[in-house]
Amino acid sequence: MDAGEIVCVKGGYIFTRAALAEVAPVLGPAEIQIADDLFIGPRELDEREGAMIFSNHSCEPNIGVQGQIVFVALRQILPGEELTHDWATTDDDEYTLESRCGAPTCRRILTGKDWKRQDLQRKYRGLFSWYIERLIDAE
Ligand SMILES: [Zn+2]
Numbered sequence: 578m579d580a581g582e583i584v585c586v587k588g589g590y591i592f593t594r595a596a597l598a599e600v601a602p603v604l605g606p607a608e609i610q611i612a613d614d615l616f617i618g619p620r621e622l623d624e625r626e627g628a629m630i631f632s633n634h635s636c637e638p639n640i641g642v643q644g645q646i647v648f649v650a651l652r653q654i655l656p657g658e659e660l661t662h663d664w665a666t667t668d669d670d671e672y673t674l675e676s677r678c679g680a681p682t683c684r685r686i687l688t689g690k691d692w693k694r695q696d697l698q699r700k701y702r703g704l705f706s707w708y709i710e711r712l713i714d715a716e
Contacts, residue, residue, distance in 0.1 A: 578650050578653065578654040580651060580653060581649055581650060582649060583647060583648070583649055584654065584660060585632075585648050585660070586646055587609055587617055587618075587628070587646040587648070588617070588627070588646070589608070589617045589618040589620070589628040590617070590618065590619070590620045591611075592608065592615070592617070592618065593615065593616075594614050594616070597616050597618070600618075600619075603622060604618070604619060604625055607619050607625055607629060609645075609646070610669065610706075611645040611646065611706070611708055612645075612708050613708070617646060630648060630660070632648070632660045632661055633660075633678075634674075634676060634678060634687060635661030635663065635676075635678040635680060636676055636680045636684055637678070637680035638651060638661045638662045638663045639651055639652055640661065640662050641701070641704040642704065642705070642706045643704075644706070644707050645706050645708060661678070663697070664689075664691070665687075665694070665697045666692070666701050666705045667705075667706045668691075668692070669690070669692060669708070669709060669712060670689025670690075671689050672687075672688065672689045673686065673687070674686075674687045674688075692709045692713065693716070698713060
């Protein structure tokens with residue numbers, strides 16, 4: 578797979594935050610946020626597998642989001658290679674996690690507000706989700 582090719586498209590149903598809270602206890606984290614109060618993800622357990630993009634975090638990711646649900650290769654990706662995107666480009670949330678991605682540039686501590694970092698805004702210009710892009714513009 579070459580740089581720029583579409584790797585996956587996130588699918589599912591559209592939920593408000595309140596509706597998501599009803600399915601989240603059963604499904605766990607399976608959604609992505611696409612607008613202020615809108616999320617996309619599976620509704621039932623048997624839909625979960627097909628609705629996941631199975632992308633872990635990396636501080637040097639190999640895929641990036643375009644728009645809200647389309648993920649493209651940022652470089653050549655070999656068959657079987659793990660897919661990773663930088664969660665700073667898709668998340669506006671309240672978590673703090675440790676990154677063990679192994680990249681030389683690893684920032685060690687991830688937060689759901691990393692999109693606010695100017696270094697990351699420069700690094701990922703054009704690679705934030707439409708929703709995060711709007712938050713950046715509003716800052
Ligand atoms: Zn990292």
